[in-house]
Amino acid sequence: MTALGLHLLAEFTGCDAEALSDLGRVTAAMLQAAEASGATIVTHSFHHFSPHGVSGAVIIAESHLAIHTWPEHGFAAVDFFSCGPVDMDRGLAVLKAAFAATGETRLALERGPLQVLRP
Amino acid sequence: MTALGLHLLAEFTGCDAEALSDLGRVTAAMLQAAEASGATIVTHSFHHFSPHGVSGAVIIAESHLAIHTWPEHGFAAVDFFSCGPVDMDRGLAVLKAAFAATGETRLALERGPLQVLRP
DSSP, X not given: OOOOEEEEEEEEESOOHHHXXXXXXXHHHHHXXXXXTTOOEEEEEEEEOSSSOEEEEEEETTEEEEEEEEGGGTEEEEEEEESSSOOHXXXXXXXXXXXXXXXXXXXXXXXXXXXEEEO | OOOOEEEEEEXXXXXXXXXXXXXXXXXXXXXXXXXXXXXXXXEEEEEEOSSSXXXXXXXETTEEEEEEEEXXXXXXXXXXXXXXXXXXXXXXXXXXXXXXXXXXXXXEEEETTTXXXXX
């Protein structure tokens, strides 16, 4: 069985805390990221935590794009999982800009079967 | 900065194809898995693909639990991300049983900062 999907884990540091704690801004950025990547948005669900942070996911026809933010650390953890032709780099660039991140770390994995591509 | 969350990637093989292609069964199994793990369910969103497969996520107060299924391969890719006290093993056991999986592969990562714990 060859790989069924590509899973990109991205972490943004040095982000604007206000952007990360704003449910509307995080939701908008995630939807823009999905669109920029060429993904087909099926539905989405985002939630604001008290006192800090936003969690949520965009279900795309190609799989999902999820985020969890820690405004108090200027930190956001993003997951982009796709089993179709999606430009993840473009999507992640939208998020990096939206959060004014100064740093970014990525880990790419194949799913089905699970394999770390770039540790 | 110490780790902010634990991210467990799990893949189930040899699954019952009918279970993986049934939107209601996958949704129910995922909600049961979240409950069994002790997570607090915030909302969920699942989608059935034509002709095969189900994708979706449960947003939990501790982060998320996502799945993508490929019934034609008897395969399901699961993501369990938590920044709180959640028993992921119990949750994943529910899914393994629900799908009658014969095989399972896991990869555990810390998030914030990103680090592979068990490659």
